[in-house]
Structure formats: C-alpha cells, structure tokens
Amino acid sequence: MNNNSSLVSNLSRRGFISLAGAAALTASMSACAAGGGSGNAAGSTTLKFWDMPWGPTGYAEEAEKLAKSFQGAGNIKDIGYQQVLWNGFNETYSSAIASKTGPAVSTGGGFQSFQYAAQGAVEYADKLIESFKSDGLYDDFLPHVLDAMKTPEGYVAVPWAVDIQTLWYRKSVLDAAGVAAPTTWDEFLEAGKKIAAKGYYAWGISGGSGNFGPMAILSLMINNGGGLFNEGGELDIVTERNTETAEFVIEAVKAGLTDPGAVSLKDDDLVTQWTNKKVGMGFYYLGLDDQLADKDIVVMDPLKGPHGDTGTIQYVNNIMMYKNTPSLEASEAFVTHYLKNMKVLWEKKLVTQLPALKSIAEASFFTASQSNVDIVNKWQPVAKTLASQGSQSSAKLAAIDGGQAMADFCQTLLGGKTDAKTALTKLHGDIKSVTSS
C-alpha cells in the first residue's frame, strides 16, 4: 500500500465528479461576480478613476498627476487613480462593474461606453456636454468626435482623444530600394516588392496577440470605401470593395511584402522590427517617430484605393461616467477638469492619439511635429469609425473591436492560403454570430 492507495480509499465517486465539475467551471466562475461590496459607496470621499496605458513610459505618472490635481467637488476630496492593462481589460472592467467595485469614471476601449450604457451601468453625459456650451469647451472639440458618442438614448461618454491609424514609412529603406513613398495601392505593391527584395519587411504588420493587424486590415477596407457595415448600418461584409481589399492583402502576402511569421507576430514584436530598422512601411498610431525618437520615420499621405477612395479607421476614445459613483456631480466636475487640463499629456509627448480638442491640436507644441500636422490635415478628415460605412456606433461594436472574428480574419489573410470571398464569408458569419443577441 502506498500513499496513492490511501488517496484512492479516501476518494468517492461523488468526490471525483464534484472535483471535475468544480474544475471545469473555473473559467465561468470568474464571470459570476454578482453582488459584492460597493467601492464607490455614497459617503466615500474618494472618486475612483481608472485609466488605460495610452502612451509610452511616463504616461501613467503624468496622467495620475493630472487626475490628482482635481480640487474636488462636494464631499469628494481625493481621486483614486488606477491603471488597467489592455491585456484582459474586459475582464477587469466587467468583473468590477458586476461586483460594484468598479470606477466612477474611466477611459477604456473605444466602444466600452456603448457596451456598458446598453447594460445600464453608464451615466449618459448629455447634461455635462450641455454644460460645455456655456464655457466654450463644446466648440473646442474636433469635428464629428462628439457625434461619434451619440446614441438615440444620449451621449454615452465624452471624447478626449482620437486613435487614428496612419501609414508610416522609413525613408532610408525606401531610398535604399530606390522607390518613392507610394500614393496608390498599386504603387504600394510595386514599392513593397522592391523593398522586400532588399531584405526588409516591406509591410510591417502583426497578426498575433494585439490589435495592430486587424486595425490595419480594417483601415484598408475603409480606405477602399468598404467596411463591416453598409450605409444603413447593417452587417455587409462580402462586398466588391471588401473583396478587392482582401485580394490586395493576399497578393501582398504572396509577393513577400510581409514577415512570413506575421501571423503569430505580437504588436510588441512589430515595434521591435520598426526599432531595428527592418520595416519599410506599415500602419501605426500617431507619434511613431516620436516614440522611437527616429526622424527617419515619416508619415505617408493617405493611399488612393483602386477606385480613388482614401480613408482609414479611427477610434474616438472617451471618458465615461458610471452610475456607481459617490457623486455624479463630482464625476462630471472631474471629467471637465481632465479635459481642460489634459494638454500636458501632448505637450510632453506622452499620448499616441490625436487630441479631441482643437485647442491642443493647434497648439505650437503639437504642430511643431510635421507628422502631427499631416495626420490632422490629411488623415483625420478621411478617417471613419468601425461603424463604417454606417454612421451609428453601438454596443455591438465592442464585441468586434479586439474580438476573435477580426483576429481570425487577419490571420487567415496573413497566412495567404485562402481566397478573399471565403475569408470574408467566414468573417461575416463570425461577426453575425457575436453581434446577434
């Protein structure tokens, strides 16, 4: 008789089953955070503000300083600042909101406010936005960014930044390949082949964990006058324009423009490739040149698609207020404070987004960068949201943004072993499945 035999004698069949059952349910149990304490209880003097890592090192420290410079309102004397990592942020917010231990105010995913508003957890910002009309803030927003927050029920949040995907290129690499910055899709392919022939990754794209790959593909779809939705806001993916886009990506992959291992490349790996001067061209956020402190990296003009269209994707990032707050007045006062003082984040080059406010976008510290100016003047006017070609954002977009359907689609195209229609048909089915209630 050994130790294990004694274990056997102590185990019952029911014990085994309950052990198996409990173990299998582990994944779902984390989702079952119902009830719980109230982290924003009335009477609390601290307002909880959760923020995401929106920029390079130094962002969190500065953002916390900015948040804590809030002088308070009513009984609220202090701000509790917390950074939430992108990795698993949905779980963090969902669990916290379900257990009523979440923030009173937060930034977050582009469509998070729509999602939680639909679930009754977010406070609409109509009253706050109305108050902006009297202090000039209302007119300071870039065109259309406020509208992007509007639903039939009201404004789900207040915009603070615009995450816009633009094409960048490394000038020395293009020079080495003897090509000029492309202006059309055809030129992009031709230039890419010459760059690849020199041993570079002509088109830097990452399809593994992260969101760069799907965003690049979506940018191209919108660039070609396509997108996931039609003008009526209905899911409409297997279209002529999207088929052309998918064929373009597959052709680029087959022509060797991308890293053969791009399917599993993480976003961080892509940044490393840019840093190590291995990439010729590719999509990235505003400020890639500043982030890498490398003036050899230049923003491209928007490419013209096969039909002459231009465009890219943008995400209007926002600050949302939750119903679980010790004081709605304090939440509103805090958001106003944050917007009115956030220019320091761009002044210190700590954010890789466009500011949602014209006063910051026109400030000398921002316009001192030619790439910033080009992005504001050339890219932002042609940028559209994930709801494109429709105009109304909704909670459904949260399941698409950063979801598996787009990641699988991107990986399928980057694998290069598919045809456009098959890949698009699967994408349509996958997105329909996650957006139908």
Next chain:
Amino acid sequence: MALLIAPSVLILLLTNAYPIAYAAFQAVHNGSLINSGEFVGLDNFARVLGGEAFWKAAGFTLVFTFTGVFGSWISGLGLALLLQKRIPARGFLKTILLLPWVVPVVVSSTSWNWLLATDSSPIPSLFRTLGLGEVRFLSDPFLAQVTVCLFIVWLNFPFMMLMMSAALTSVDESIYEAAKIDGATPRQQFIHMTLPIIAKPTYISWVLMTIFCVNEFPAIYLLTHGGPVGSTSTLVVLAYRTVFQNFQTGPGVAIAFMMTVALATVATILFRQIRKSRVE
C-alpha cells in the same frame, strides 16, 4: 458530529454550490456579466452546439488532453524508472527535472513564445542554421497545435514523474528478484509486474491530468492566444473568448457546463477502473 463538519460543509457550499448554481442560471439566460437577462431555456446550448468553433475546439481539446495525459505519463514514468537506478547526480537531476512544474506558467509560456514565435527566435534560427528550412512553430496552424501539445507535456511530466516515483518506491524489490529467478525478462517484469502494481496511482494521475489538461488556460492563451485562426483553441479558451471577448455570457457558461459533463463522465469511468484495480 454534524456540528463539527458544518463549517466545512458551509465553505463547500459557498465556494462550489453557489457559483455552480449561478452559472446554471446564466447558462439558461441571455444576460451579460452585469445583467441577468431573460430566460432562454436551452437556446445557449443549441447555439453553441450549432457553431463550427465549438466542434473545432472540442476536437483540439481531445487531442490536447490525450497528448497531455499520455505524453506526460510516458515521459514521467520513464524518468521515474530512470531515477530509481543509482545514477550519478540523481538528486540534482531530479531537481532540474522538476523545474518546468515549479516555474510559474506565465514565465514558461513567455519563454517558449520568445524561443519560437518569430523567424529570428532562437529555435527557428537554429533550424535554419541546421539546414532544416523555415519552420514556423506558431504561425502554421498544424505546427502551432504540435507545439502547444509538446508544451503541455513539458509542463506536466514532472508531476507525473513525482506520482510514478512515489508509486515505484513502494514496490517490494524482492518480487523482482523472484521474477528474475523465474526467468522473466525486464520487459516482462515491466508489463506484467510494474504496470499492474502501479495501476491505481496511474489511474489517479490520469484523472488528475485529464482535469488539468481540459482546464488548462494560461499555458495556451499566453503561448498562442488560441491561434492562429483558432487552431489551438480548446473549449476552455473558447469559453473565455465567448464570455470576455464576444460578451456572450450564456453561451460561454454553456460551454463550461458541457465540459463539466464530459469531465464527470471521464472521471466516473476512471473511478470504476480504480475500484476494479483495488478489488484485483
């Protein structure tokens, strides 16, 4: 007596029964993590079973679990037999072999990813240097599946090695001496003596390893995120994605419930086997 076990029963109820009951509630509702939603009966189960992703994930879960259980058992048993022999630096070797199990899975997954993910990673570079061509361990769907299966074996063989070492330690050496005198070959001794003697701990380790493998999440998610194109998604990864990426709580919990049924079935079968071996 009832009073004495009451605290334990209460804790068990709170930690097991309540979450299971709440999960059952969610599985038949169309709610979210925040709202309970409306009662939809078995619609969530039908929806999950009607989707291609479920069957794809179920298939890979079977392969992954089978490889994980028997791969780690065979390697664990082999090493346990080796470590029974008087070999130099046996203690040191045992410590080294335990490392995959001791190191946090976050660290080992990240390390494997670093070793394999890109063309410039050390292992693909080595393959290239050896003239074996471009091998894309995590980009090719089939190779990614193979890699994930190897990873789970690597993670779990130390556990099996410990279990089998403990089982082998209790075997009386004199029966082998008697078998040798009777002319039994080492192979015959292993098949007809060693394996039957360690049958009970073997079955237990299979049950435990089956549960570990079916529920394994961090190793897969950190290494491949279930990709490429969902090729390394097991049911637990699919459940996670369904709940937290697609925000479909009901279908996600329904997947977890079906896993529970499958695991309970496997556990019951193996339990019978254990009882049978006890009688024998």
